[in-house]
Amino acid sequence: MRQEWLRRLDATRPEGASPLGWRCFQLGLLLLASSALLAGVLLLVALILACRQRLPWWRDRVNQVLLLVSALMVLGCFTASSGWLAWVGLGNWLPFFWAFWGFQPYLASAQARRRVALWLVAGTVPVIVTGLGQLFWGWSGPFQILGGAIIWHLKAGGNPSGRLAGLFDYANIAGAWLALAWPFALAALLQRSQSWLKRLPALLITVGLVAAIALTDSRNAWGALILALPLVAGPARWIWFLPLLLLLLIPVGLASLPGVPMVLQAPARAMVPEAVWARLNDFKFAGDRDLASTRLSQWGVAVGLIAERPWLGWGAAAFSVIYPLRTGLWHGHPHNVVIDLALSHGLPAAAMVVALVIWLLIQAARLGITAAPVFDRAWWAAALVLVTLHSTDIPMYDSRINIAGWVLLCGLRAYSLSPESRRRV
Numbered sequence: 001m002r003q004e005w006l007r008r009l010d011a012t013r014p015e016g017a018s019p020l021g022w023r024c025f026q027l028g029l030l031l032l033a034s035s036a037l038l039a040g041v042l043l044l045v046a047l048i049l050a051c052r053q054r055l056p057w058w059r060d061r062v063n064q065v066l067l068l069v070s071a072l073m074v075l076g077c078f079t080a081s082s083g084w085l086a087w088v089g090l091g092n093w094l095p096f097f098w099a100f101w102g103f104q105p106y107l108a109s110a111q112a113r114r115r116v117a118l119w120l121v122a123g124t125v126p127v128i129v130t131g132l133g134q135l136f137w138g139w140s141g142p143f144q145i146l147g148g149a150i151i152w153h154l155k156a157g158g159n160p161s162g163r164l165a166g167l168f169d170y171a172n173i174a175g176a177w178l179a180l181a182w183p184f185a186l187a188a189l190l191q192r193s194q195s196w197l198k199r200l201p202a203l204l205i206t207v208g209l210v211a212a213i214a215l216t217d218s219r220n221a222w223g224a225l226i227l228a229l230p231l232v233a234g235p236a237r238w239i240w241f242l243p244l245l246l247l248l249l250i251p252v253g254l255a256s257l258p259g260v261p262m263v264l265q266a267p268a269r270a271m272v273p274e275a276v277w278a279r280l281n282d283f284k285f286a287g288d289r290d291l292a293s294t295r296l297s298q299w300g301v302a303v304g305l306i307a308e309r310p311w312l313g314w315g316a317a318a319f320s321v322i323y324p325l326r327t328g329l330w331h332g333h334p335h336n337v338v339i340d341l342a343l344s345h346g347l348p349a350a351a352m353v354v355a356l357v358i359w360l361l362i363q364a365a366r367l368g369i370t371a372a373p374v375f376d377r378a379w380w381a382a383a384l385v386l387v388t389l390h391s392t393d394i395p396m397y398d399s400r401i402n403i404a405g406w407v408l409l410c411g412l413r414a415y416s417l418s419p420e421s422r423r424r425v
Contacts, residue, residue: 012115014108021049025106029407030119033167033177034126035150036399043403047102057101062413065352066097072312072349080315081322089316089344092397096406103407107414114375116411117184117382120404121205124181126152127174128208131166134158135215164215168398175221176395178213180382180404183228185209187378190232217279220393224385231381235371256280295335295392301326302334306342313346333397337390357387360412369415376415383408 006023013022028042057063073090080086107113133139134154141154158164163171188202213221226249233241254260254268255277269277301323305314314322317332319340324330333340341350361384369380386405389395396402 012111014105014112017105018049021046022106026119029116030123032400032403033123038149047099050102050105063101065356069349069352070094070097073345076312076345077315079312082315082318085317086315099406100410103410104414107411110376113379113411117375120181121184121188125205127166127177128212130154131164131212135164163217164212171216172218172393173395173398175213175216175218176389176401178209179221179224180386182209182225183232183378183381186232187374190374219280220389224389228381228385232378234377298331298334299336299339302339302343310347313344316344319343333394335393337394340394360409363416364412367416379411383412
């Protein structure tokens with residue numbers, strides 16, 4: 001039994017990847033949503049083993065860019081207004097620059113990326129189950145497993161109340177995780193190599209995942225749900241899929257957008273549930289928010305701070321210190337990763353990181369990933385979804401989402417590096 005399980009775990013290992021590292025990498029991603037600690041240990045082992053078999057990292061020009069970014073970030077810490085928090089904040093970036101290079105051997109084939117995608121979907125099941133449990137059955141934690149190695153903090157009724165959060169601290173963060181897993185669940189459902197009977201587990205997970213996304217009440221996650229659909233479906237289906245999707249979205253737009261004539265909005269709102277259109281146009285909270293609590297206010301203050309110190313920034317976490325002093329209201333970050341990067345580490349570092357991410361997406365698309373087999377299309381869609389989510393929030397400050405995001409970027413780089421990586425499966 002054990003030998004058979006290990007044989008299955010070793011299957012699809014890319015050539016040149018460490019056998020033990022490949023096992024640790026898979027198990028780490030399976031456990032990632034459930035335990036950042038256990039996943040982190042496994043992924044660190046995989047990273048170390050992978051680096052022992054690689055060519056020198058400086059031969060890759062992408063790594064040279066990341067080295068320059070790292071130097072700017074470290075240099076900025078010496079003049080940071082946030083003090084020691086600036087040094088701690090480097091942990092959100094520098095280890096992942098290393099992982100971006102080190103994890104690539106584990107994603108060097110289409111078969112390996114498919115396997116990793118399925119592990120991420122399987123690892124999302126506890127998020128769905130605990131989220132539904134906290135909303136409908138009043139589950140509350142903490143639950144401890146393996147002597148405290150895995151601790152699940154659950155708040156009965158969700159966090160905020162009435163919104164699904166599952167294993168994450170907040171509904172929007174749970175929505176981000178579910179959104180990045182959604183393209184892979186859809187790919188598992190659409191793959192042609194499986195009979196419909198074998199696709200039944202994928203169907204159940206997909207239905208549960210969509211329900212969980214809806215219950216997070218996260219507009220970002222709802223948008224990601226729509227964005228990924230045509231990308232995973234593939235260009236061959238766009239001739240009928242895109243008009244159908246547009247037809248379904250028109251009533252939602254008419255019901256939600258301000259300024260729509262009542263003669264059109266009233267019937268649209270009769271068709272679309274109030275929980276949807278009221279959330280999309282912020283109807284429930286429109287009169288209850290101070291200006292300082294809005295994203296526009298946060299972005300305005302942050303842009304002003306960037307203009308004051310454009311080269312090396314104010315240091316990580318400086319926004320959470322300065323914003324209350326200028327507005328009287330605390331916020332942990334400015335809800336946009338580009339603005340946050342520029343404010344914390346300066347415009348040059350931010351420009352290089354953003355340019356790298358955009359280049360990875362464009363390069364993979366140019367080489368045909370958007371028309372590739374379904375799991376590679378889903379990989380690109382998941383990466384795009386997560387990048388898009390960071391335009392109005394910063395879920396990467398949850399370490400699990402940060403790890404998953406860099407794994408997605410690793411996969412894009414691996415796809416672009418070698419024709420062998422793009423072999424159809």
